[in-house]
Amino acid sequence: DAKTTQPNSMESNEEEPVHLPCNHSTISGTDYIHWYRQLPSQGPEYVIHGLTSNVNNRMASLAIAEDRKSSTLILHRATLRDAAVYYCILRDFSSASKIIFGSGTRLSIRP
Amino acid sequence: NAGVTQTPKFRVLKTGQSMTLLCAQDMNHEYMYWYRQDPGMGLRLIHYSVGEGTTAKGEVPDGYNVSRLKKQNFLLGLESAAPSQTSVYFCASSIRPNTEAFFGQGTRLTVV
Numbered sequence: 001d002a003k004t005t006q007p008n009s010m011e012s013n014e015e016e017p018v019h020l021p022c023n024h025s026t027i028s029g030t031d032y033i034h035w036y037r038q039l040p041s042q043g044p045e046y047v048i049h050g051l052t053s054n055v056n057n058r059m060a061s062l063a064i065a066e067d068r069k070s071s072t073l074i075l076h077r078a079t080l081r082d083a084a085v086y087y088c089i090l091r092d093f094s095s096a097s098k099i100i101f102g103s104g105t106r107l108s109i110r111p
Numbered sequence: 112n113a114g115v116t117q118t119p120k121f122r123v124l125k126t127g128q129s130m131t132l133l134c135a136q137d138m139n140h141e142y143m144y145w146y147r148q149d150p151g152m153g154l155r156l157i158h159y160s161v162g163e164g165t166t167a168k169g170e171v172p173d174g175y176n177v178s179r180l181k182k183q184n185f186l187l188g189l190e191s192a193a194p195s196q197t198s199v200y201f202c203a204s205s206i207r208p209n210t211e212a213f214f215g216q217g218t219r220l221t222v223v
Binding site for chain 2: 032043045046087099
């Protein structure tokens, strides 16, 4: 199964953009790139996902490298509520078992 | 719309006792998943189901059994609880394998 690599932790200032990187050098052609986040004492929540093209939604943007071996989750204007563990996950269209969480990136936001 | 509901939210078991965790979803999702999360770690997949009447093993299935008798419910059973099964358990569901997954709020289980 393809795996992802993320930095253990990152810090950012409130109201500034945040770029969270993810490497997935062994990604397959059918893997979708998903991002979830987990706030303290809560279950994970979906943030965004994409296959090849960059994606935007109300929460964030996802920038996918042309070779798809890396991606970046962009929070355009961080708030204190964005402090969480962010997980980059590869999900295969055909195999339900390939929903494997790594250790994620713990994002801290400075007021 | 309740989404994914897990019961109970907290439970303390003695070693060797059995229990069942219930996950219920009201979104008519085909796929359901059980994860465990140990302190300071990411989620690990225990078992999953791709539809009513089906189950399959994930990364860490030993010591657990599951059943999906009804589409909306996914049960996780511990036949003989061990201290190593102390963890927070999360259930999730999705329409298809590559779509957004919705998670429950978790069940905190302590085995003493």
